[in-house]
Amino acid sequence: MSVTIKELARQLNVSPATVSLALNDDCRVAENTSAKIKALADKLDYVPNNFGRGLQSRKSCLAGYLAGSVTGSFFDLIMHGIGETAAAADYGLLTGITRASEKIDSQIKIFIEKNVDGIILSSTYSNHAKQFEKVERRKIPMVFCSTRDSGRHPFVITDNFKGGQLAASHLISLGHRQLACCSIEKDRLAGNLDAVHRHSLPEPALFQKGEDLVSIMKTNPLITGITAYSDAQSIEVKHIIESLGLRIPDDVSIVGFDDMWFSEIQELRFTTIAQPKKEIGQTAMQMLLELIGGKAVTSRFMEPELVVRKSTAPPARK
Amino acid sequence: MSVTIKELARQLNVSPATVSLALNDDCRVAENTSAKIKALADKLDYVPNNFGRGLQSRKSCLAGYLAGSVTGSFFDLIMHGIGETAAAADYGLLTGITRASEKIDSQIKIFIEKNVDGIILSSTYSNHAKQFEKVERRKIPMVFCSTRDSGRHPFVITDNFKGGQLAASHLISLGHRQLACCSIEKDRLAGNLDAVHRHSLPEPALFQKGEDLVSIMKTNPLITGITAYSDAQSIEVKHIIESLGLRIPDDVSIVGFDDMWFSEIQELRFTTIAQPKKEIGQTAMQMLLELIGGKAVTSRFMEPELVVRKSTAPPARK
DNA sequence: TAAAGTATTTAAAACGTTTTAAGGATTGCG
DNA sequence: CGCAATCCTTAAAACGTTTTAAATACTTTA
Secondary structure: OOOOHHHHHHHHOOOHHHHHHHHOOOOOOOHHHHHHHHHHHHHOOOOOOHHHHHHHHOOOOEEEEEEOOOHHHHHHHHHHHHHHHHHHOOOEEEEEEOOOHHHHHHHHHHHHHOOOOEEEEOOOOHHHHHHHHHHHHOOOOEEEEOOOOOOOOOEEEEOHHHHHHHHHHHHHHOOOOOEEEEOOOHHHHHHHHHHHHHOOOOOOEEEOOHHHHHHHHHHOOOOOEEEOOOHHHHHHHHHHHHHOOOOOOOOOEEEEEEOOHHHHOOOOOOEEEEOOHHHHHHHHHHHHHHHHOOOOOOOEEEOOEEEOOOOOOOOOOO | OOOOHHHHHHHHOOOHHHHHHHHOOOOOOOHHHHHHHHHHHHHOOOOOOHHHHHHHHOOOOEEEEEEOOOHHHHHHHHHHHHHHHHHHOOOEEEEEEOOOHHHHHHHHHHHHHOOOOEEEEOOOOHHHHHHHHHHHHOOOOEEEEOOOOOOOOOEEEEOHHHHHHHHHHHHHHHOOOOEEEEOOOHHHHHHHHHHHHHOOOOOOEEEOOHHHHHHHHHHOOOOOEEEOOOHHHHHHHHHHHHHOOOOOOOOOEEEEEEOOHHHHOOOOOOEEEEOOHHHHHHHHHHHHHHHHOOOOOOOEEEOOEEEOOOOOOOOOOO
């Protein structure tokens, strides 16, 4: 049985109300009464009971985080940022990491049951509309993190257009004239196109999966610079290019995206567009806290950054 | 404002007590009353308030998970397992992922404040004794996951002795006679030694960091098989061995540990001792739930498994 | 039909906190 | 000294649930 306000009150011969007031730094309670109370609370290691408090305040100081997977450190670092900012605000972070579609509904249910004050999402979950309707009906604030929905909820996301520009500009500045670009992320593609247009170069060849490159490279052997969707795709692309008898970066340069830890390992050393993962998480939680506090928040784009390693170089052949 | 038991009671002209009893499937309430109540609860999307409930039951149905980092997918997969099992038991998972020592105390504080029913730890945190004393004083159950302390708390961990045996036996069966083994994990080292002794082979050379291998390989050029501490260390070892002018696996074989996702990528293809990461997480949560339920639990060792890829082969030279 | 038994419902208290309005002391001022 | 003003403290209600013991309704049984 833990120490309660009543117990403190009993021991000091004051009322529970006074204790509560004192512990909440209410200016109405006398200096030395307050001091006495705080001293005893400290000594007995009093911790306010979240149930009693929540019942009254209708706040749980709990936030939910839902993501498909944190494997490979991308969402891991985001979660780091979220958790850190949450803890600083005395918020607990309830995580629901799951790929299995049928488990998402149950995670949302748990978030609701545990009375989270808000939810951060790293996926759009458009096929779970019914469950999210419940969240909205309860007016539980939501923030999208590293993804965005059709517009009703605020989001934090890397400026993908700029990222695409950065990737293409880097390749162009190295002397590459004919590029290829993964078309999965529309904004990055748009940025890529923009850079190419500015230099009056031919449009990049488009691909979705790494394997598409086999035929693309055969059709257009002039391609020397590739923008991949992610560092993970860079691995795939590297393998495919090498299986075509070409070398990285001598014959073909690759720019990845994300700046995952494995891009740094000696065997790979990928040039990439870094996303500020931890900052994205911190910002998302920050925004959620503001939303919970009743403030209006606006979506934010975070700055990507070019990290040059060994997968890009000037093209050997012109 | 959400629907409460009182509201349901009002609408159906019964007492709140009846509603509570009905929703908890108490046999005392009449069949059709119960049916009516459940139907309305369903229709109005009633969700029991965790504060009211927790105040009464003294349970939060919240568990805490504390880990140093989930980067690189090892603890990520463990967390997956924990979360899945937690959700199945209607438990929320509060995560405190942090490397920063000064943030650990604050995470524990948050766990206590939010009234978690139990805590899973993936690190021993021996220098945070004061904070953990508070946890113990409150009799909050704890389970160690993929680590173990000096004995007071139950743990789940891979059978490292067996893992060490597996690694050495594999190398020996390929024909390697002189081995090296990372000595960081004592049980794995013991398993390694055991296998070597069984075959009456010379004891393995010991190293801690990958860089130690530079001098070790020079002192003992007969070494052809290496057991690394982890797949991550395998990367380092590979790089060092190659920088010594030797090839993997032609000249030197490497066995890693963990079976992380990157061990599968084409550039690496590491032979490794796989740890059942997800199962470890599931088991840890299972044990915690039993502990919370008042049962006695015993620690468990999970089976490691040899995964043969391309970093091991029979030694070229005898 | 009264008594005894069973089935169903309910009032009330409890859990720990915060908050509001009112209460009691003390002080200052005329 | 009396009245107001100020300062400090407190009783009581509220939040939503569960639980216990008591109350009510309905069946049997004699």
